[in-house]
Amino acid sequence: KQEVTQIPAALSVPEGENLVLNCSFTDSAIYNLQWFRQDPGKGLTSLLLIQSSQREQTSGRLNASLDKSSGRSTLYIAASQPGDSATYLCAVADNNNDMRFGAGTRLTVKP
């Protein structure tokens, strides 16, 4: 059974810093990996989706990488802003549309 781990559980950085969030998974036979953002009391907003054949995806200040063989993905946030404060979740999907989520990293960007 696929297990997804996100470390650290919480992270606090000063505004302007570049940062990396980590996601690891136990079964490399994935179909895609998705990074989500969740604001307090809200649902999930999809940020980036990486297909299993891809190595990375970029959107604005966000860059997500995927290394299937080592079971790892990173979400890089450049020039962080207070508005980036949220919980970031990664989720791994297999060929049967079964999606497994990590518990998330709670990010605080201090002004």
Add this chain to the structure above:
Amino acid sequence: DVKVTQSSRYLVKRTGEKVFLECVQDMDHENMFWYRQDPGLGLRLIYFSYDVKMKEKGDIPEGYSVSREKKERFSLILESASTNQTSMYLCASSRGEGNQPQHFGDGTRLSIL
């Protein structure tokens, strides 16, 4: 843009009540999902549906049932609510072909007293 709407943002019910959580999507998606989210546990799949009148159990179906009478609507039912079902409930939908990204509603925070 895909819109997934959950009927209630906050709900308070009593132990033993039958509770209905409603979810509607407007993009003609075939797949719909119900998750619960608890601190430190992430999202766990309760039930999902690939088509009208079709349902499949997820990882934690006990104490829940679902109904999908129309393609756009997927209801989660707590047959007899218990305090351990206090949680954040998230509905999602996706297109049916291939393995498409899931789109989420804003969630329903349910408290069982």
